[in-house]
Amino acid sequence: MSTEAASRRGVPDATVARLPGYLRALTAFVDRGITSVSSEELATAAGVSPAKLRKDLSHLGSYGVRGVGYDVARLAEEITDVLGLARDWPVAIVGMGNLGRALAAYRGFATRGFKVVAVLDHDARLVGLRTAGHTVQPMSALPRLVADEGLAIGVIATPPGSAQLVADQLVAAGVRSILNFAPQVLSVPPGVDVRKVDLATELQILAFLAQQRDLETGAEAEVS
Amino acid sequence: MSTEAASRRGVPDATVARLPGYLRALTAFVDRGITSVSSEELATAAGVSPAKLRKDLSHLGSYGVRGVGYDVARLAEEITDVLGLARDWPVAIVGMGNLGRALAAYRGFATRGFKVVAVLDHDARLVGLRTAGHTVQPMSALPRLVADEGLAIGVIATPPGSAQLVADQLVAAGVRSILNFAPQVLSVPPGVDVRKVDLATELQILAFLAQQRDLETGAEAEVS
């Protein structure tokens, strides 16, 4: 894939991608007052197999007790630590269209280690408007946000045509983590991480699976 | 068109996940009036390596010409066909909160093989309201939508607490493809496909990568 592929700190990429799910399941157990879980219970709650869960957790160290299971609070803290969520990460959302406003209003940030410190838009007509408790700022505010607020993560919620420009501006300001909602491949220098969330891609994969299902069902019907 | 069923069944998951990206890049080439591309050009536009692209396309059959490249229109048509996008898939969006409304207003559906045939909400107070050209319908409308409109894909944009219930209702009505935006593991019977889009998970993965970067930079500084 990108620059440094494989595993960092010995934790495989596939495992890292599942850790947030484990953390969410653990948080739910905490809320229900459950203090200890087996790999089977946690795996079910997270939607994976017990073997996979144990293998994943083994990459973080030994935090379970044989014959008993895992201490919910301790494991949650360990995963929080590994993911780097012990502190809050300042996030800025760029692009105040429908999606940008919905993201700005999303309440899930605060409880999961993130804090929206600013919302921005390239369009001067939107600058100054208030939405979801934030005043829309111009792109020129980026350097100050990085310097004063420690802005570390940029969320791109613009139309695809503006996404690369916004990415360039984020990178120029010193942001090195980007979450891109625009259906557009971004080119960024080494040392900058980009992750992509794409509705159309997911739907198209579902369409493929659905068609596959229909074809196979038809084939079976023919055989029998 | 000739070797359909046989070759498509063997398309690896990882390849299927990249096909939408190739299709998008090809569409962009069509718009620019370009009729032929090499694996190198297409790979760059899609953000993958040329070798990976060629291997992926080889799973669909031989649609390139050695020494020349790929015919843009023909390859786009082939991928459209493999993904099952030759026809439009009827989609319903459930949950008219901020995210649901943003999704309902998203214009990318129509051009990519999907058609929003209905938006629904469990809350009776929202039923009847108009948003983005649709009238919000109650959940009880689902069976009719499946029967009359051929509804095939359900998008869940509800709070996590309602997601499982909505999934159950979708499945009961006959929907077998679900795109879940709620941070909640869904349990569905065999034969139903669920894909998940989760903002918080993606941000947490970015946080992990950012922390690794910081740690490694620090470590290098110590060494030198």
Added chain:
DNA sequence: ACGGCCTTGTGAAGGTATGCACAAAGTTGA
């Protein structure tokens, strides 16, 4: 007609991820 030049398609190799099965290790109860 044909040799030179390109780019595809693909075997082979290496690397990752997954699932199985069981030994290791801790707990519980008598």
Added chain:
DNA sequence: TCAACTTTGTGCATACCTTCACAAGGCCGT
């Protein structure tokens, strides 16, 4: 104290994915 029980952690085998390197194959100029 100790034996029986439970569940973790992990070695191994397998499947999957990616990358490399090059032979196969088609076009173009002469």
